[in-house]
Amino acid sequence: MKKILFSLALLLAVSVFGYADQTTGPNYLFVINFDNGTYAGGKLTLNGNGQSNVIYFSDKPQVESGHMGIKKFVTIWGEGEQNFNSIPPNCTLSIIKDEVENNSVFILSNPEVNGTAITFDAELVQGKSTAKFEAGGLFLDTKLGTTSNN
Numbered sequence: 001m002k003k004i005l006f007s008l009a010l011l012l013a014v015s016v017f018g019y020a021d022q023t024t025g026p027n028y029l030f031v032i033n034f035d036n037g038t039y040a041g042g043k044l045t046l047n048g049n050g051q052s053n054v055i056y057f058s059d060k061p062q063v064e065s066g067h068m069g070i071k072k073f074v075t076i077w078g079e080g081e082q083n084f085n086s087i088p089p090n091c092t093l094s095i096i097k098d099e100v101e102n103n104s105v106f107i108l109s110n111p112e113v114n115g116t117a118i119t120f121d122a123e124l125v126q127g128k129s130t131a132k133f134e135a136g137g138l139f140l141d142t143k144l145g146t147t148s149n150n
Contacts, residue, residue: 026058030140032070032118037136039122039129044093044106046138048116070118074111084108084142093129095136104129108140 032054034046054073057065078085093104104127108120 026062026064028056028058028064028142030073030142031055032073032138032140033135034138035135036133038132039093039124040131042121042123043119044108044122044129045117045119048118052116052118070116071113074113074118077111087142089140089142090125091138091140093136093138095133097134102129102133103127 032046032052033048034052035049037044037046039045048070052070053067054070055067057063077083088107088109091106091108093106095102105125106120106122106129107125108122110121112119
């Protein structure tokens with residue numbers, strides 16, 4: 001139950017402290033849950049359990065929610081005028097071990113899927129990450145869509 005409450009609190013914090021409106025599309029939060037992972041040599045790898053998927057939802061005015069496989073997530077990485085290739089996403093890697101949370105912030109690029117694992121090029125920008133870690137969640141908050149003409 002504590003893990004669920006922590007995840008909900010983190011989701012709220014990420015959505016409240018988003019960045020300025022630069023596109024006409026909705027704000028999306030993507031969550032990748034994983035069983036374990038590694039961070040070494042600028043690579044962040046998250047290993048799934050055979051059911052790897054990405055949960056997503058958006059904020060008002062265009063509310064959407066659902067989930068997709070990690071392969072589908074990688075295919076949308078570069079879609080649209082504003083996308084993860086043009087604006088590499090910040091993310092929070094959140095791990096809870098023995099009821100202690102460890103959060104690290106990364107900038108991600110170049111996702112690759114191998115079976116139920118997803119690997120990113122990753123630049124650590126805040127916190128510290130161990131080389132190997134147990135189950136957790138990766139939270140990506142972004143605005144996808146087209147550039148506004150303001």
